[in-house]
Amino acid sequence: MANNKFMGPTPSLIKLPDALDDIRLTGLPQAAYYISDFISQEEEQAILDKIASAPKPRWKQLSHRRLQTWPSDLVNNKLLDAPLPTWLNDPIIPRLKSIRLSHEPDSSDIFSDSPHQKPNHVLINEYLPGIGIMPHKDGAAYYPVVCTVSLGASLCLNIYKSKDDGALDPNPAWRILQEPRSLLVTTSALYTDFLHGIEDITEDVELSKNTIANWELLRSPEEFANGSNVRQTRTSLTYRDVMKVSKLGGKLGLLQKR
């Protein structure tokens, strides 16, 4: 880790894996990775404070959920060129870039082959207890790597298969439990061929080694030993590389206050 030029300052309490291969979810058809302690409690709180202090119009209110889009909404699947604010960049993006994929000598990081070699877009979703997100695919605008940092509380992300007739199989094929401060990386077909969603429930149930794809990688499996996770407010940051960037954004950005 220490030999990587992208390495940001990592607080001593954060011990990242040597390679993503070490923390791969076994049992999923495509690569997915889970790091339970990706950021510290101080970093988590600092980001939550920044989210809370964003001006009101930054929030887009959906019927049950609200979200912020940074640096801005996509227009025709394009990003208007603008940098991410520092608090979304540091420490997360240098840290993402610091982890290599495998132990091979010249192994690259998860964004090495993406158009901009790092994420340029972050969605912030807030989920109150009882609120989730319908099964969906994320669409063609993004390079197929999604890095999700969870803040505040735990919940289950479900991965669904389509049935042969195209209908959604309502029973999730896999469930991934995301703890606060964790990083989940999902890639390729897991992202493009399957759907993902979060149930509208106040308690995740039937949590066990046999039902949770990342059980062995959890920070605190003992917290869920009774099979349940009572939902509290969970906020997620989803980092992605939007493939098409319109330079016009940079010019408009000069006129905007940051």
Ligand SMILES: O=C(O)CCC(=O)C(=O)O
């Ligand atoms: O909050 C999450 O973990 C998932 C969010 C999501 O699926 C999305 O923003 O497309």
Ligand SMILES: [Fe+2]
């Ligand atoms: Fe999504």
